[in-house]
Amino acid sequence: MGSISLTIDGQQVEVEEGATVLQAARKADIVIPTICDHKDLNPYGACRMCIVEIAGVRGFPTSCTTPAAPGMQVVTQSARLTELRNRTLELMFSGHPNSCLVCIHREACEQYRPKVTKAARSTRCGFCANRDECDLRTMALSAGKNELSLPTLYASYNLERDDPFMDRDYNLCVLCGKCWRICEKIHGKPAISIINRGKWARIGTAFDKSHVFSGCTFCGGCIDICPTGTLTDRFARWQGKPEADTPSACILCSEGCSVVAQSKGGQLLAYTMTGFNKEAGLCALGRFGAAQIAASNQRLIRPLVREGEDLIPFDWQGAIAAAAEGLKDCAGGVVLVISAATSREDRFLYVQLAEQLQGRMLLLPAEAGEDDPQVQALAAAVQGGTIRAVIANGNLLPVEMMAKVPFSLIIDCLHSPASSGASVVLPAAVLSESGGTFRTATGAIKQLAVSSQAPGDALPEWRIVCDLAQALGLTGFDFERVEAVTPLVADDPAPAPVSGDPRQNVRDLIPRFRGHLLADVVSALAAFGLPTTPAETSEETTGVGFPILEKREIAPNMHFFKVKAEKVAQFSLPGQFVILMAKETSERSPFTLVDWDAAEGTISLVIEEVGRSSRELASLKAGDRIAHVSGPLGLPLTIENKGTVLLGGGCYGIGAIFPLARALRQAGNRVICAIEASSAYLLYMQKELATACDQLIIATKDGSEGVRGGIQEVLAQVAAQEPVDQFIAVGCTFMMRMVTEISRTLNIPTLVALNPIMVDGTGMCGACRVSVGDKTRFACIDGPIFDGHGVDWDELASRRSAYAREEVQALSQSVDLNALMHQPHAQSHGGGCGCGR
Amino acid sequence: MSFAARQQQAEAAWQTFEQPDRLRILVGSATCGRAAGSLEVMQAFADELAKHGLTEAADMVEVGCLGMCYAEVMVEIRGRDGKRVLYQGVEPRHAAALIETQLVRGEVYLPLALAVMTGVDEAVPTFAELPMIKPQVRIVLRNCGIIDPTNIDHYLARGGYQGMTRAFAMGPDQVIEEMKASGLRGRGGAGFPTGVKWGFARNSVADQKYVICNADEGDPGAFMDRSVLEGDPHAVLEGLLIAGYAIGASIGYVYCRAEYPLAIERLQGAITQMHELGFLGGDILGSGFGFEIKIKKGAGAFVCGEETSLMQSIEGKRGMPLSKPPFPAVSGLFGKPTNINNVETLAAVSAIMEKGAAWYAGYGTEKSRGTKTFALAGKISRTGLIEVPMGISLRTIINEIGGGVLDGKQFKAVQTGGPSGGCIPAQFIDLAVDYERLAEVGSIMGSGGMIVIDEESCMVDMARYFLSFTENESCGKCVPCRMGTQHLLRMLTTITEGRGTLEQLDIMRKIGDAMKNASLCGLGQTAANPVLTTLQYFEDEYRAHIVDKKCPAGACRALIRFDIDPARCTGCGACLRACPVAAISGEKKQPHAIDQELCIQCGSCRQACKFAAVLVD
Structure with missing residues (x-):
């Protein structure tokens, strides 16, 4: 192909024939905004941001789809183009929650808001999983766009979490089409495409089935390419922007696929594809399973040494000494059982160890377990009594067999029956925590890079084997770096290939890693029919608990509950809360009482779906039962006539101020209720509040309804017009912190309802400790309502985020497999026709 | 067989079909005719022919559409004298009288007779001279309603x-x-x-x-x-x-x-x-x-x-x-x-x-040659499918072919080009219809939709209707069309409900501009036209909705109320019976009244009233 020459913004550009105008512009470092163009995808022309003017061409062609032609005169910047692009951008943003652009508190929020948040749907900036890596926002901010004249058309799609690994929030989607196009490119026939038309057009599978039944191979390409946060890896969704992308390889099976390990804060977030092409495709296990295995709560984190019935945590020195002691007199009678899913270096060292102990080493296929023929043969040999010790780097040995061997050592990353039955257990680093090289089934050697930290005391296997060998007095194990071992490894055999192609078919996924059933570790894998260890059956409790009489989602993520709880209703007072447990096994979580009816024996709550516990509650329906309702808890608000009281509510606080308003008004106060939300579509209970107070003032951060701003603006406005004798704020920590600063300058007595982490709610555990006016108080029994001007906000924010990482990871560990059997959406009229309405 | 020989054979078949002494019944049975009941009419004719023992003697053929939608079901009957009479509005119950009158007695059944197809008749006009037909030049529609569409011989014989x-x-x-x-x-x-x-x-x-x-x-x-x-x-x-x-x-x-x-x-x-x-x-x-x-x-x-x-x-x-x-x-x-x-x-x-x-090229104007078909609809006396030479005036189409605005109401505008087109206000009634002239006034030729709008049609509501169509039909691929149609529809809806703002007029123009210039395909590029042209010519109607909270055409339900003028009301009860929500009450022969709480502004009473006593405000 020849090259052609064209002029862009007066600059002469030479490009290959066939290049588009956009590619030519990029070559000349001329930036044209676009959201749907991607270097690995064919031109699409959907976002219309990359329009240009071309001499002799009518209208405004898109540079991404227009082939460059010799002598073409292109203009990429003009007042008219800017005007049209800004309008298009505004239209695009009107279909995407946009408070991250237009909120007047954006800068303060970015300073004070929690670093880790989570939610069901991403309804607004503070609860957007993609906020640090949103191409859309970057494009808008670089266009200087932070005013929108169009209302936000929030689509209100349900959060789709009916597949094993992805959360899909189509409310964020701008239909750039990258996801289905990359799917088509990698797989030929895409599992997803645009479904429906017009305002109902969105990405979906054929007949809107679960991705499990759509032909999706779970390569994650769509997630990696999505610019808006619509498609997310449930595990990584709330963990923020990856800090490092490290090329490495996956050792979960003998394919040894090349990966890019995304990590943050020493933790593996995901193995992703090395490029957007078919060859780089990953299987569901590698793409989504690896990070979950590494973060599993079943990880071995301490060396364990058997003392009688118990395995006692030891330090490394003691544990290695115990292992060496156990192996001391076993020369000639040692068998090592090593999985093929082990690096070449680790395997080499195991071989050296076996040789020097004059033992044998069995190398098991990557997907093998204790039913492997070699293991069965070993079990038979154990009966003969010649075997003195066994060493395995996985759940590879039957417990009964281990019981017959005098000494057993498990060097592994995960708890298992084998580790429970071992004499000594040594915790190993795995996957991205350990370096070396890996030989694939095709014989290729791939580099393994360390990109995350092993949990607890776990160490790489090469390190463990070297320490053990040295403790045994063996020679040739004095390595300080795994790289020093690599040159010694030679002639290691290529492992057997896996049967089928797990990258093309989820039914071909290997069931085990080092003998562990993978679906036991990554529960979502059971959706593909991977075997699990049968759970011990527990008695289903039915007919107990607190019946839910009414349940509705009154605003995105906000769920209204009316629950039968007679005793609670009988004693409730304004400002009090209850602690709920959705199921017998659920965490306890506190929720403010929004209303109650002693005669009817009911209480009403507004529960914002945020993390795992509120999700469990939100997934309940009218007619279901809540396992436990404890309350009323906390000190009620002292109701007295103060004069004019301003109540400020945000998020769940909109509901929570309702009983306060009603009681204060009954006590003769002039009650003004101010409620805030990022945008009008997040408001709720306006009617109820309007009847409970003298004046209702609405504020939205984007100005879509009422005052543009939040409670702080309303407070200032009201105080300028009339004296406010009491101000009470209920909502997120950020809002309460901001408003107390204003009320302090205005000298308005201020109360806030604090929301620290709480466990028992009765003053026993101390989790809800807060500092108010230099005193340590318990929010559950001394509060939750405190003097807002005395609160140590930094401490509160810090204590609230103490378990942020665990809270975030808990979301991917609670997958409801029943929900994977996708039902048509609740908002559909029937679902059969697939029209989406 | 050579083409020429085959054509001779076809001509022979056509001659047989056209043979004047053979009884023949042609029933317009395109989808439009069928929807009006043509198949039932045919069955009724078949039964009647059998009764008279004429089943063998008469040909009954389904033909296409003559384009006179308002007159469906249309039946052309050729009697023994060879006279071909076109009847309109035929129902199965008419079959007996038609057969008896024309095929048995050899007379024209005057109550339904619309035209004689050939020749001259004292009592019935000639088809080609009908005001709806006369200005038309039928090239594309040359055979529609004339030939049996399932018979290739007919097509061949007519030059096919x-x-x-x-x-x-x-x-x-x-x-x-x-x-x-x-x-x-x-x-x-x-x-x-x-x-x-x-x-x-x-x-x-x-x-x-x-x-x-x-x-x-x-x-x-x-x-x-x-x-x-x-x-x-x-x-x-x-x-x-x-x-x-x-x-x-x-x-x-x-x-x-x-x-x-x-x-x-x-x-x-x-x-x-x-x-x-x-x-x-x-x-x-x-x-x-x-x-x-x-x-x-x-x-x-x-x-x-x-x-x-x-x-x-x-x-x-x-x-x-x-x-x-x-x-x-x-x-x-x-x-x-x-x-x-x-x-x-x-x-x-x-x-x-x-x-x-x-x-x-002998037909039409300099740059727009030949003829164009139009689906003439809306508030017009004679709706139908017409074909006219390019350059014909709107006035001819509306007043002659279409017979003027329905019920003698005031002509307000004509909408051409469907959801991609625009509205042409009454002031342009003498506009010559061709590509250039339509574009000059902000509309398009389009595929041929032509909707006549009278004083009782609201331009804002009509724009809203077209946007509800394009909002639904946008494929969703490109941003300006997908989002622009949604916003325009929302704003138009709020305006028709009296909740609009003047600022929205400006925003709608801006969105329309972005859609026109930045959309991917013709759908998006033209979808704003119904809004833009009505804003151009009928901004006062928009303003009336926004500022005065009134719908001048009396069409937007949220902005109107119906009242009964006691001076005109005769107490006949027609409105009371027509009201679907029982909002009207009154004694017989006494002025009736509308309960505004119950009224849903459907307008049924106004249609039912024979004394123009139902007022709309």
């Missing part, structure tokens, strides 16, 4: 397939020149010169080329293409074959929406007949040209009328437009050079090739 043989004699390049000389422009809406378009596709070099007939007629209220396909399928297929010959395509597709089952049935039958006569297959009539036609049913997405979407749909993909370039003439269906023409264009092609470019 002579265009094909003439094309074969000319050679492809000359055919393209002939098209250019005719001045024919694409009748699908855009008006691109057909000959030039064919030239592009002919000049593309490829091992395979395609021609496509776009029969995905989707504008609300438009049914020109359906009528032609149902009433004269060969006219379209011959045009497609000629197009294929001209550009060098061996395969033609007819992309027809599945909601046109009768059209598809007629097309399938016609294709079978073409095969039987050797007009399809390899080496047609020894010309060395081979051609096959396939029918592809569309699932009813408006955007699939857009050519790139249509081709995506034929390929089995989601019907979404692609960016041009590449143009279909270079890379179209399955990546091969493709030419797409609309049904009406192709029906004109066969006529032009038969009668010559000069004949066709």
Whole structure:
């Protein structure tokens, strides 16, 4: 192909024939905004941001789809183009929650808001999983766009979490089409495409089935390419922007696929594809399973040494000494059982160890377990009594067999029956925590890079084997770096290939890693029919608990509950809360009482779906039962006539101020209720509040309804017009912190309802400790309502985020497999026709 | 059999059909006629003929549509005297009287008689002289309602397939020149010169080329293409074959929406007949040209009328437009050079090739040659499908052909071009209808929808209606169209509900500008037109909704109230019976009253009142 020459913004550009105008512009470092163009995808022309003017061409062609032609005169910047692009951008943003652009508190929020948040749907900036890596926002901010004249058309799609690994929030989607196009490119026939038309057009599978039944191979390409946060890896969704992308390889099976390990804060977030092409495709296990295995709560984190019935945590020195002691007199009678899913270096060292102990080493296929023929043969040999010790780097040995061997050592990353039955257990680093090289089934050697930290005391296997060998007095194990071992490894055999192609078919996924059933570790894998260890059956409790009489989602993520709880209703007072447990096994979580009816024996709550516990509650329906309702808890608000009281509510606080308003008004106060939300579509209970107070003032951060701003603006406005004798704020920590600063300058007595982490709610555990006016108080029994001007906000924010990482990871560990059997959406009229309405 | 011999045979068959001494009943049974009950009428006629023992003596044939929708069901009866009388509004109950009067007694049944087809009658006007027919020039519709569409002989006898043989004699390049000389422009809406378009596709070099007939007629209220396909399928297929010959395509597709089952049935039958006569297959009539036609049913997405979407749909993909370039003439269906023409264009092609470019170019204006069909609808006395020479005035169309505004109301505007078009206000009633003049006043020719609007139609509400259509039919691919239609519809809705703001007028103009200039395909580029043109000519109506909270046309329910004028009310009770929500009460022969709490502003009372006593405000 020849090259052609064209002029862009007066600059002469030479490009290959066939290049588009956009590619030519990029070559000349001329930036044209676009959201749907991607270097690995064919031109699409959907976002219309990359329009240009071309001499002799009518209208405004898109540079991404227009082939460059010799002598073409292109203009990429003009007042008219800017005007049209800004309008298009505004239209695009009107279909995407946009408070991250237009909120007047954006800068303060970015300073004070929690670093880790989570939610069901991403309804607004503070609860957007993609906020640090949103191409859309970057494009808008670089266009200087932070005013929108169009209302936000929030689509209100349900959060789709009916597949094993992805959360899909189509409310964020701008239909750039990258996801289905990359799917088509990698797989030929895409599992997803645009479904429906017009305002109902969105990405979906054929007949809107679960991705499990759509032909999706779970390569994650769509997630990696999505610019808006619509498609997310449930595990990584709330963990923020990856800090490092490290090329490495996956050792979960003998394919040894090349990966890019995304990590943050020493933790593996995901193995992703090395490029957007078919060859780089990953299987569901590698793409989504690896990070979950590494973060599993079943990880071995301490060396364990058997003392009688118990395995006692030891330090490394003691544990290695115990292992060496156990192996001391076993020369000639040692068998090592090593999985093929082990690096070449680790395997080499195991071989050296076996040789020097004059033992044998069995190398098991990557997907093998204790039913492997070699293991069965070993079990038979154990009966003969010649075997003195066994060493395995996985759940590879039957417990009964281990019981017959005098000494057993498990060097592994995960708890298992084998580790429970071992004499000594040594915790190993795995996957991205350990370096070396890996030989694939095709014989290729791939580099393994360390990109995350092993949990607890776990160490790489090469390190463990070297320490053990040295403790045994063996020679040739004095390595300080795994790289020093690599040159010694030679002639290691290529492992057997896996049967089928797990990258093309989820039914071909290997069931085990080092003998562990993978679906036991990554529960979502059971959706593909991977075997699990049968759970011990527990008695289903039915007919107990607190019946839910009414349940509705009154605003995105906000769920209204009316629950039968007679005793609670009988004693409730304004400002009090209850602690709920959705199921017998659920965490306890506190929720403010929004209303109650002693005669009817009911209480009403507004529960914002945020993390795992509120999700469990939100997934309940009218007619279901809540396992436990404890309350009323906390000190009620002292109701007295103060004069004019301003109540400020945000998020769940909109509901929570309702009983306060009603009681204060009954006590003769002039009650003004101010409620805030990022945008009008997040408001709720306006009617109820309007009847409970003298004046209702609405504020939205984007100005879509009422005052543009939040409670702080309303407070200032009201105080300028009339004296406010009491101000009470209920909502997120950020809002309460901001408003107390204003009320302090205005000298308005201020109360806030604090929301620290709480466990028992009765003053026993101390989790809800807060500092108010230099005193340590318990929010559950001394509060939750405190003097807002005395609160140590930094401490509160810090204590609230103490378990942020665990809270975030808990979301991917609670997958409801029943929900994977996708039902048509609740908002559909029937679902059969697939029209989406 | 040679073509000439076959044609003689066809002429003989036509003569038999036209034989004046044979009893004949033609029933307009296109979809429009069927919807009005033509099949039941035929059954009633069959029963009556049997009663009179005339079953064998009379031919009864389903024909296509004459275009006089307001007069359906239409039956043409030829009696023993050879007189052909066209009856309108025929119902099964009329069969007995019609047979008895005309076939037995030999008289015209005057209560239903609309016209005599030939000759002169004292009591009944001649068909060609009817005010609705006289200004028309029927080229595309030349055979509709005249011939049996399932009989290729009828088509052949009336000059059919002579265009094909003439094309074969000319050679492809000359055919393209002939098209250019005719001045024919694409009748699908855009008006691109057909000959030039064919030239592009002919000049593309490829091992395979395609021609496509776009029969995905989707504008609300438009049914020109359906009528032609149902009433004269060969006219379209011959045009497609000629197009294929001209550009060098061996395969033609007819992309027809599945909601046109009768059209598809007629097309399938016609294709079978073409095969039987050797007009399809390899080496047609020894010309060395081979051609096959396939029918592809569309699932009813408006955007699939857009050519790139249509081709995506034929390929089995989601019907979404692609960016041009590449143009279909270079890379179209399955990546091969493709030419797409609309049904009406192709029906004109066969006529032009038969009668010559000069004949066709003799009609119309300088840049808009020939004729154009329109689906005349809305508040007009005679709704129907018409074909007029380009350059005819709106006044002629509305007042003569259409018989003026319905019920003598005031003419306000005419909407052309459907959801992509615009509104032309009454001040332009003398506008000559051609591509250029329509564009000058901000509207478009479009595919031929023409909706007459009277004083009681609200322009804001009409814009809202069209936007609700395009909002739903936008494929969703590009941002300006998908989001722009949503915002426009929302704003129009708030305005019709009296909740609009003046600021919205400006925002709507800006959104419309972005949609027009930044959308991917014609759908989005034109979807704002109904808003933009009504804003241009009827901004005062918008302002009345916003500022005065009034709908001047009395159409927007949220802004109107109905009251009964006691001075005019006779207490007849007609309104009371018509009210669906029992909001009207009153003693017999006493003035009635409307309970405003219960009233849903449906207007049924106003329609029911014979004394204009129901006032709207």
